[in-house]
Every structure is written in C-alpha cells, then in structure tokens.
Amino acid sequence: MDKQDYRQNITVQYCFPDNNASCRKEVKEGPGYMFLCFILSCLSVCTVFLNLLVIISISHFKQLHTPTNLLILSLAVADFLVGLFVMPVNIMQLMDSCWYLGTIACYISPVINFVSMLGSLCSLILIAFDRYIAITDPLQYSTRITIRKTLLSIILGWFSYMCYIIMLLYFNDYFFQSQISTHCYGECVLVIKYSWAIIDLVVSFLAPCCVILFLYSVIFKVAIHQAKAISAVKNGASNKHGAKTIKSSEIKAAKKLATVIFVYLACWIPYYLSSVSVDSLSSSSMVWTVFGWLININSSVNPLIYAIFYSWFRASVKYIVTCRIFETSSSRFSLFLEH
Template sequence: MDDKDYRQNITIQYCFPDNNASCRKEVRSGPGYFLLYFILSCISVCTVFLNLLVIISISHFKQLHTPTNLLILSLAVADFLVGLFVMPVNTMQLMDSCWYLGTVACYISPIISLVSMLGSLWSLILIAVDRYIAIADPLLYSTRITVRKTVLSIIFGWSLYLCYVIMYLYFDDYFFQFHMSTHCYGECVLVVKYSWAIIDLVVSFLVPCCVILVLYSIIFKVARRQAKAIRTANTVATNKHGAKMLKASEIKAAKKLGTVIFVYLACWIPFYLSSVSVDNLTSSSMVWTVFCWLIYINSSVNPLIYAIFYSWFRASAKYIVTCKIFESSSSSFNLFPEHF
C-alpha cells in the first residue's frame, strides 16, 4: 500500500462507527464552511426571534385580536416552525452527510418542513384575500370577515395541506410520488420524482401564485381608482396638501404590494424551475439545498414585510423586550396612540 492509498484509508469516517451498516461520513469543514454555518445559524435565530415577537404580540395584546392580525399570526407560526425546526435540521445536514435523529425523525422531518412552508403559503393567500375584500368592499368587510371565519379558514388550510403532504409522502405504492432513501444507517434523503414535481408545481406554486398576483393586481387598481376619485373631489386649493398626502400614501401602498410579490416570486421560482428540469431531485443535491434555503429565507423576510412595517409591531416589540408584558394590565396597552 503506497502513501496515497494510506492517506485515503485513514480519512474515511462513518456516521456510526459501531454499526456495520453505517453510512460513510462526508465532513465539510474549513473557513468557508464555518462562515456558512455561522450565517445560516444567525438566519435561523433571527427567523425564530422575529416571528416569536409577532406571535407574542398578537396573542397577548387584545387590541391586535383582529381577523387580519390572526392571518399574520398564522403566517408567523408557520415561519417560526421553519426557523425552529427546518433550518437547524438542514444546517446540521450541511455540516456532514449523516442523519443522527433516527428513522422516525427521518419520516417526520419532511412533514414538518413541507407543512410549515405550505402553511406560510396558505397564510399569504388568506392575507391577499383579506386585503382584497377590505379594499373592494370596505363597507361589508366587518360582516364578511369575522374572527370565527378567519380561524376556521386557517384551520381548514393547514389541515388540507397536512393531508396533501402525508398523502404524497407516504402513499408511494398508489401515487408514486416520493421516495425516502435509507440505503445505509445514518442516511435520510428525500427523492422527488418528476411526476410529483409537476403536481406540486401546480398545487403549491402556480395556483397560489396566480391567486396572489391576481388579487394584488385588483387591490392596486381599486386603490388607485379610489385615490383618484378622492383627489378629484379634493381639487380645491385648500385641499392640495391632503391630495399630496394621499398620493404619497398610494405610492407607499404600491411599493409594499410590489415588495410582497417580488420577495414571494424570488424565493419560490428557482426551486420549482429546478424541480421540473431534472427527472429526480434529491434533498442531498446542492441545487436542492441552495433553492430550499431561498424558500426558508422567505420565512425570515415575511415578519419584516407584514409586521415590522407597522407601528403596532414596533410598540409591542418594545413592551416585550423591556418585559412590560408581565404587568397585570399589559394586555390592554394602547398600541395606536396616534388614533386618540
């Protein structure tokens, strides 16, 4: 045996050295990987922290118990799960190629991952519907959108996506969609077959994307039409300042809607383009890893778009960070002082 062969042999590592069926370990180390792990860990922590602030805010303060905020709460819960479970597990698998959490966790992990991401997507759809009704039919909004109806729609969507994920993950013999690769002990690889990729492209991307885009385009047109009508009615010289303020408000709303659509498309399109470009896409491939992390990062950006831009979030976050929510009457704190 020459020196080259000897060096190759001594560098071979196994996930579980005491198990003869153990997979070989592929350790990824070095300054570049260390920096990558640090960045991904920071993203995970920030995702958990920001979404936890949203969850505590809406759950604790009575003033925030509205249908719209319940939808933001649903979005925050989904994104919180992504940051708490999905991101750490994927970071762990980036460090080396082994799966240390056991067979049961191997089958449960994709359920949590997919349901969390689809729950986030369902919440985005409901937020678009809620904003559409609020803009298109504001006089009947309070009667058409109630807390009870909102809670039922959230439960319905999450349940529907849970059934969808379980059906296509674990009814392989009937639908031939997913396959969990566990050829050796310490392996947990999800193989996405082309037939499932097409179905999932329609169910999880094209249909939701079309709904969101159509609704937001209608919202933008209605908002512009209403703003134009108000500006026309306020053509008197004394109301010029109000018209200018309305124009600024219209531009701000348009930018916010544009940000929502752009971030959503930028995070989801690359993954689905890659999923239909190959016959079988595996969770161990670098393409899968990079594009999935784009979707995960969407969970970090969502609280910034839907919550941090609002004054109530900044006020509630201040109360939470300073521990004032532990006061007996904190749930009744006024988060909208400018309204009084």
C-alpha cells in the first residue's frame, strides 16, 4: 500500500466534535482493517469462552479440587480477564485512536491490563513451586501443599503484583507525570519510559523467570534420575529408595505445565526486548500493538494446551456443553478413566 492509498484509508475527524478541547482521531477504514477487527474480536470471544470452561470445570467438579488445579484456576482467571477487558479495549484503540471511556477508566485500564497479565506470571511461579515439591518430596507433598495454603499464596501473589503496579503508576510522581498522557479530550496513551522498563524487566520477567526455569531444571533432573531408578527396578536391580520413587503421572504433569511456561516465555520475550531497546515505548506505537497482541494470544493458547493434554478437561467440557452439570450430584461425576 503506497502513501496515497494509506491516506485514503484514514479519515481525520474529531473524537468529540462538540468539545473544543477534543483530540483529532484517525478512523482506520477499509476491508483489511474490518477483517482484522473481526479476527481479533473472535479471538477475544474464544479466550473468554475457553477460559470460562476451565474456571467452571475446576470450580464445579469436586474431583478437580486439588492444589495444582487451584493454581490452574488462578491462571485461567487471569487469562479470562485478558479476554474480557484487555482485548476489547485494545481492539477499540486499534480501530480508533480516541478514548471514549472517560478519564477514570483511562487510569484504571492499565492497572487491569498489567494485573491480569502479571496474575498469569504469579500463577506460573506458584505452579513451578507446586511441581517442584511434588517431584522432590512426594511423601510430604500432601502435608506441605494444601488447598488453604495454596489459596493464601494466590491471594498474596495477586495482591503483591497489584500493589507493585499501582505504586509505579500512581504513587510515584516521576512515573505518574510521564506514564499516562491526556493532553486533549479523548486521549489515553500509556508511555513506558526506559527507567520504568528496566525495573519492570527485572521485577516482572527476569527474576521470576529465572526462578521458574531453575525449579523446572531441578524437576527434570530429578525426573531423569528417578526414571533410571525405575528402569533399574524393572531389570531386577535393588532399589533402596523405592519408597521415594516419583509417580509417572507427576512427571507427565510437570512436562505438561512446562509447555505452558515455554509458551508464556515465547510470547513475552519479544515485548521486553522491544521495551528496553528504545528510550520510551508508547501504547500507540506499532511495536506495542504487535507485541501486545502476542502477549494477549498467550491467554488464548493456555486453555487449548489443557484441552490437548488433560483428559479431565475434555471430559468436563462434555458435561458443561451438554448441560449435565445442572444434574443433581453432577459435581461428583468422575472425570478420569478407570484403569
């Protein structure tokens, strides 16, 4: 598309024609933009629907009320918020440069955006610790990891990240004055300065990801050792540590959840690389738009991973879509194949 065609596809108007302080807006028109909006809207709906299935499944069926599944529920809630709030707002800003939701929503929107995304990170950190204890100390797992302790960890984790985001955005004059731009009526642009990007890179990415990768490296090291021990037992060798042999189901669960970690890193690394490569990154820039949507797609992929790897999720979805969850005692239905 040359410059002339591009100008023909963008009509310059005003966000609020009756207001003298109104910003000028750029309404992107043409079949290409309409198709893109349609695809992204479908992605938002699918993200909400798929994660809602995960939320209903784990919340309704008692067989799924385990510490690990509670952490998966926390991850699904974060992804659900992304599909319900973050994606629609991003679609609106992609198709129209104006902000129609008001000043208060302009300041609240970044909080919802970052908290929902960091809620995913919090859940992944806790999942890594959960699998680490399950693999390295299986005999004490049921006493060390309980539903109550897991719920408390989730609440503290989400609350900590919420305080972190609010503090950086609103309770620091340096960041407050430069982060959110509202120079005219109808503008809401978030600007991430280089200093803020460095802090966020360490706090929200490098430190937690190093912890996650370290825990999973230990997990798979122990899993390999135990696999060799099991092989030795099958070959008739003595196993002095047989009581501590890890169940194969635990190893499979760690591998499945490691896939979620890998996808998360693949979606987030481009964003952080771009944020530290420039002096400031604006929410209105093309780089932010492309890599921001790559992060959003991560929230759509997670429930698909569950559908591929977890038989209980596929079984629970059948009960949900056929409305059998409304039957008496449906919460006690068996979701696992009998062996």
